[in-house]
Amino acid sequence: MTEETIQLLTPEGERVDHPGYPLGDVDIKGMYRDMVLVRRIDNEAVALQRQGELGLWPPLLGQEAAQIGSGRALSPKDMAFPSYREHGVAWCRGLDPLYLLKLYRGVNHGGWSPEEHKFHLYTIVIGDQTLHATGYAMGIKSDGAEDEAVIAYFGDGATSQGVVSEAFSWASVFHVPVVFFCQNNQYAISAPAERQSRVPIYQRASGFGFPGVRVDGNDVLACHAVTRQALRAAREGQGPTLIEAYTYRMGAHTTTDDPTRYRVSSELETWRLRDPIERVKAYLIRSGEAESAFFEQVEADADALAARLRAECQALPDPAPLALFDNVYAGPHAILDAERAEYAAYLEGFEDAGVTVGGGAEEGR
Amino acid sequence: MTAITLSRALNAGLRRSLESDPKVMIMGEDVGKLGGVFRVTDGLQKDFGDHRVMDTPLAEAGIVGTAIGLALRGYRPVCEIQFDGFVFPATDQIVSQLAKMRYRSQGALALPIVIRIPFGGGIGAVEHHSESPEAYFAHTAGLRVVACGDPADAYTMIQLAVASDDPVIFFEPKRRYWDKGEVDTAAPLSAALPLDRAKTVLPGDDLTLLCYGPLVRTCVEAALAARADGRSIEVIDLRSLSPVDMAAITASVTRTGRCVVAHEAPVYGGLGGEIAARVSEQCFYHLEAPVLRVGGFATPYPAARSEDHYLPDLDRILHAVDRTFAF
Numbered sequence: 001m002t003e004e005t006i007q008l009l010t011p012e013g014e015r016v017d018h019p020g021y022p023l024g025d026v027d028i029k030g031m032y033r034d035m036v037l038v039r040r041i042d043n044e045a046v047a048l049q050r051q052g053e054l055g056l057w058p059p060l061l062g063q064e065a066a067q068i069g070s071g072r073a074l075s076p077k078d079m080a081f082p083s084y085r086e087h088g089v090a091w092c093r094g095l096d097p098l099y100l101l102k103l104y105r106g107v108n109h110g111g112w113s114p115e116e117h118k119f120h121l122y123t124i125v126i127g128d129q130t131l132h133a134t135g136y137a138m139g140i141k142s143d144g145a146e147d148e149a150v151i152a153y154f155g156d157g158a159t160s161q162g163v164v165s166e167a168f169s170w171a172s173v174f175h176v177p178v179v180f181f182c183q184n185n186q187y188a189i190s191a192p193a194e195r196q197s198r199v200p201i202y203q204r205a206s207g208f209g210f211p212g213v214r215v216d217g218n219d220v221l222a223c224h225a226v227t228r229q230a231l232r233a234a235r236e237g238q239g240p241t242l243i244e245a246y247t248y249r250m251g252a253h254t255t256t257d258d259p260t261r262y263r264v265s266s267e268l269e270t271w272r273l274r275d276p277i278e279r280v281k282a283y284l285i286r287s288g289e290a291e292s293a294f295f296e297q298v299e300a301d302a303d304a305l306a307a308r309l310r311a312e313c314q315a316l317p318d319p320a321p322l323a324l325f326d327n328v329y330a331g332p333h334a335i336l337d338a339e340r341a342e343y344a345a346y347l348e349g350f351e352d353a354g355v356t357v358g359g360g361a362e363e364g365r
Numbered sequence: 366m367t368a369i370t371l372s373r374a375l376n377a378g379l380r381r382s383l384e385s386d387p388k389v390m391i392m393g394e395d396v397g398k399l400g401g402v403f404r405v406t407d408g409l410q411k412d413f414g415d416h417r418v419m420d421t422p423l424a425e426a427g428i429v430g431t432a433i434g435l436a437l438r439g440y441r442p443v444c445e446i447q448f449d450g451f452v453f454p455a456t457d458q459i460v461s462q463l464a465k466m467r468y469r470s471q472g473a474l475a476l477p478i479v480i481r482i483p484f485g486g487g488i489g490a491v492e493h494h495s496e497s498p499e500a501y502f503a504h505t506a507g508l509r510v511v512a513c514g515d516p517a518d519a520y521t522m523i524q525l526a527v528a529s530d531d532p533v534i535f536f537e538p539k540r541r542y543w544d545k546g547e548v549d550t551a552a553p554l555s556a557a558l559p560l561d562r563a564k565t566v567l568p569g570d571d572l573t574l575l576c577y578g579p580l581v582r583t584c585v586e587a588a589l590a591a592r593a594d595g596r597s598i599e600v601i602d603l604r605s606l607s608p609v610d611m612a613a614i615t616a617s618v619t620r621t622g623r624c625v626v627a628h629e630a631p632v633y634g635g636l637g638g639e640i641a642a643r644v645s646e647q648c649f650y651h652l653e654a655p656v657l658r659v660g661g662f663a664t665p666y667p668a669a670r671s672e673d674h675y676l677p678d679l680d681r682i683l684h685a686v687d688r689t690f691a692f
Contacts, residue, residue, distance in 0.1 A: 109469035120437070121470055125461045131427060132462070135434020142416055143438070163457070166427035173422060327472035328506055330530035334561065335608040336506070 004200075005214045005246060008221040011274040013282025021225040029290055031072060031220045032280045033298045035064040038088040039277065040302035041097045042251075044309055045087075045104070049255040053313055054104045058085045062218070062250030065276030066183045068092060069223025070245070073231055074151060076118065081133040081152045084122040085183075089153060093119035097305075101313045108319070127154055127161035130180065134167045137176035137234075149177040149234035151227070157188025159204065160196045168208040168242070177234035179227065180205075180242045183217060185249035190262035202244035210240045217247030218276040248274070321347060366549050372542040374516035375405045375481075377550055378523035379443065383413050386441060389527055392419040392428060393445030393481075402447055403483060403542050425455035429480065433462055436476045443527060448539075449484040450493025456501070463532045464507030479526045483539035484512070485579040485629045486676055489669040496666050497578075497630035502534045503607040503639075510607040511560055512536035514581030516546035518564075518604060521557035529560065536606075538579035563610035565617070569599035572623035572686060575614065575640060577603040580627050580677060587682040598686065606636055614640065615647045622653040625685045627677050632660040654692035659685045 006018055017023075038060065045057045060067060067088025074080060074092065082089055087100055099112045103122065110121035123129035133152035140148045158164050159182060171178050182201055186193050197204070205212025215226045223245055230241035248271040252259050284290035325340040369377070382389045391406055397420035400407030410418035421428050425446060432442035446452045452459075459480065466476045486495030503510045509531050513519040519537070526533040558564055566581060567588050576584040581602045588598035599617050603609060618624045624644050626637035637658035644656050659677045667675050 108471060109465075111471050111473075113473050114437070114470065115473075121466075121474075123462075125457060128430065128458065128462055131430025131458065132434040132437065135431030135436075136438050137434070138431055139435045139438025139440055142435075142440070162454075163426050163430060166422075166424045166430065169422055169424070170427050170431055327468050327470075329509070330467065330475060332561075333509075333608050334611065 005216050006222045006226050007216040007219050008225060009219045009279055009283060011218070011279050013279045013286060015283065018222075021222065021229060023221055023225050026221065026224060028221070028280065029284065029294065031068055031224070032277070032284060032290075033301070034068045034072070034088070034091060035220065035277045035280065036298050037302050037305055038068065038091050039064055040306050041091070041309065042087060044306040045101060046251070046255060048101065048310065048313055049104070054101060054255075055106045056254050056256065057104050058254045059249075059251030060085050060087050062248045062271065062276065063183055063185055064088055065220035066217040066223050066245035066247050069220040070151065070181055070227040070243075073224050073227035074118075075147070075231070077148045078231060079118050079120070079133075079136055079148070079150045081120045081129040081136070081150065082122055083126075083129065083153050083155060083158070084124050085155075086122070086153050090119060093117045095119055097309055098312050101309060102316060105313065105316060107316055127158035127164040127167075130154055130158070130164050130167035131170070133178050134171045134176060137171065137178040138174055141174070141176050146237075147235060149179065149231045151179045151181050151231065153181050153183065155188065156182065156184040156186065156193040156196050156201060157191065158182070159201050168205070168240075171240040172209045175237075175239040177237070178240045179230045179234055180240060181227065182242065182244045183247055184244050185247050187249055187253065187259075187263070189253045189257060200244065202242055205242035210242065212242040212244065214244045214246055217245030218274045218279070220276060220280060247276075366547045368545045369516055369548050370543050370545050371513070371516045371519045371538070372403055372405050374520040374546075374548050375523050375537065376407055376409070377548070378520045379406065379527075380409060380412075382443070382524050382527040383409065383417060386527075388439060389441045389443065390417045390419065390435070391443045391445065392421050392432060394421060394423055394428075394447050396420060396445050401445060403539065405481070405537070405542075406445065425451055426458050429455040429458040429463060429478075432478050433458065433466070433476060436478050437474065441477045441527060443479045443481060446480060446482045448494045449482055449496040449498055452480075452482055452498060459502070459508070459534070460505050464505045467531070468507055475530045476532050477530050478532045479523070479535050480533070481523075481535045481537060483542075484536045485538050485540060486666060486672050487540040487579065489672070491669070492666070495672065497628065497661065499534070499536055499606050500630055500635050503636055508532055508534055508607060509560065509605070510534045510536070511605050512538065512578035512603070514538060514541070514566075514576075514578055514602045514604070516544065516548050518602070520548045520550065521554060522560060522604065524554050525557060525560040528554070533560070536578055540579050541582060544582065558604075561605045561608055561610060563601050563603045563605065563613040565599060565613075566602050567598070567600040569597040569621070571597045571621055572599065572625065572689060573614070573617040573621045574598050574600045574682070574686070575603055575624065575626045576600065577606065577628065579629060583677070583679055584627055584682060587679045587686070590679060591683060591686060596686065596690070609636070609640060609643075611643055611647065614644060618644055618648045619651040622651050623689045624648075624652070624656045625659060625682070625689060626656065627659040627682050627685075629661055629676055631663055632658045633663045635660055654689045657685045657689055
């Protein structure tokens with residue numbers, strides 16, 4: 001970690017203060033619990049993919065602190081625009097992880113209510129959501145709402161996308177309440193962060209006219225304090241902030257990836273020593289804030305959650321065949337409607353012949 | 366009824382939309398103080414303020430991407446893309462985000478956004494200012510794609526597009542911006558022909574000539590000229606390109622038995638092919654001749670001094686008509 005990186009909890013679990021980012025009264029045990037639970041969700045999802053229950057899964061392993069720290073900094077009215085790996089942020093927004101499993105199982109493309117959770121759908125085209133977040137923040141400003149802000153999640157790879165530069169530019173000139181939260185997990189699939197930028201990512205903000213800060217992305221306390229402050233500044237009319245959470249993707253890009261082809265195991269070992277969860281555990285034990293009963297309970301909660309998700313995932317019905325025609329348009333569309341009718345008639349032909357076609361009776365919601 | 370230009374009709378329609386819904390806003394390059402390079406938004410910023418008629422940075426992906434965010438927040442943005450050839454930086458936001466949001470959210474999210482695009486050639490412009498990219502968008506599920514062909518439609522269709530809860534790609538025939546026509550601004554919008562319907566602009570019995578946007582006028586002129594040869598041509602302005610109003614088309618072709626489709630966009634992979642296939646399928650026993658297509662060539666849009674060869678004009682359209690009758 002360089003001097004410019006904000007850190008409040010060392011990899012050894014030692015609390016350090018930073019004059020610019022007072023921690024204040026935070027629920028460290030709650031953060032620990034969240035991180036353990038989302039890591040367990042993540043492990044279970046990887047296993048479900050290996051067993052053919054999911055089509056794909058992008059693991060968050062190693063990024064728990066960045067996501068829980070920032071996610072817990074959001075107020076209920078703040079709006080989050082995630083990329084596709086923000087399982088920890090989703091957890092903080094109260095989203096049942098089953099929604100994420102449905103998405104990666106292929107039951108639907110999302111299906112949760114973004115407004116209810118103040119958590120937009122996952123965006124898979126890299127960087128696109130930064131513009132949506134900026135536009136949403138323009139709307140907040142236009143509404144005159146003073147107690148709301150927006151956070152956009154993206155990765156180091158996304159910083160090379162033109163739309164992300166456009167989002168920075170628009171957010172700056174319109175001076176809107178948006179926080180750009182970049183999880184620099186060091187790799188865009190196989191491309192290292194050095195292939196995306198010759199300068200530290202957070203320093204790019206200055207060229208657009210707003211502050212940028214690098215935080216130890218494996219330090220949940222620092223991620224929390226830095227994000228909380230940036231969101232507060234946004235709500236107070238001080239415009240955007242870029243946060244670079246310097247972290248590491250300990251798992252594969254997705255379950256189809258093979259990281260051994262592009263990185264050495266010693267690198268992973270180095271980052272294991274900076275594990276985001278272990279340092280909090282060390283702190284809680286050393287400070288006496290938590291005893292073994294607490295850790296045992298968290299593990300038991302994680303086991304129960306994983307078991308529940310596994311059972312519910314396996315029980316998910318496939319969508320009814322004709323549901324694939326739903327929700328393309330708000331109203332009638334003559335071409336689509338005709339295709340739906342033709343396909344329904346086609347399927348009925350099988351039923352007349354006594355053949356069952358398609359999946360479950362329920363819609364995959 | 367007053368005779369106004371197509372550009373003024375759009376302006377009047379946009380003004381009506383801004384008046385009737387405080388969530389409607391206009392955003393684009395040079396749409397404010399300048400009133401747009403074609404003056405379609407002339408005077409609107411002065412009357413509605415720069416928060417509702419917003420000059421944006423010069424970034425088309427940014428225009429559409431932030432419009433999506435604004436729509437998620439409850440606004441109804443009307444985006445102007447300055448010229449047809451400049452829409453492509455925004456294509457990702459249009460195709461991957463705008464078109465799919467309702468579907469991928471299972472109906473939880475609506476994006477009532479209009480993207481206005483002046484399109485087509487015939488104004489002697491430099492590269493990227495004369496293109497007809499409508500087929501790309503008609504090919505994209507989740508979008509409604511329309512083109513106005515005269516001032517009366519310009520006035521009502523832009524208002525219907527703004528009121529639509531679906532994203533609408535709204536093509537404006539730029540070389541017809543200065544054409545005048547009667548517009549009834551007193552008529553209620555509820556009396557207007559719905560956005561997804563074609564309209565017969567000239568009735569006829571011997572052949573159905575399908576067109577939209579800038580070629581509507583050309584086709585009417587061709588049909589009138591054909592009367593000298595004793596041919597009665599029915600001209601239909603498609604208006605809606607997704608969905609195409611097949612009911613109106615087949616009703617006409619089953620009566621006339623002949624069909625020609627004309628557009629400025631390249632014939633290959635163009636909407637004419639889709640329409641011809643559907644007409645063949647649905648009117649097979651009524652057809653006296655194959656459906657013929659007239660349009661741009663399989664070349665990039667040429668330099669201005671060659672565009673008269675590229676654009677379907679009255680003679681090329683009548684040539685196709687002749688071939689149909691000769692079959």
